Amino acid sequence: MANLRVGDYLALDTRRDGLLKVFVSDCHKYYGRPGLVGNRFAVTVVSPARNENAEELFV
Secondary structure, eight states, X not given: OTTXXXXXXXXXXXXXXXXXXXXXXXXXXXXXXXEEETTEEEEEEEEEOOOTTGGGGGO
16 A cells, blocks of 8 residues: 555455445454545445454454
8 A cells, every 4th residue: 555656546346336344453343335535535434344353443
């Protein structure tokens, strides 16, 4: 990610209206939908991942 530059593309393996897995520190924590905020790419978090360790993020 550190080598990304303006105009680079990120290929996602999901449909435009599909859910993405959102990771925090290599742990799957949420599901989200890709979108835009103004002219910036964003992810809207729609639900937590069903994971027995999900609480670790908030400790």
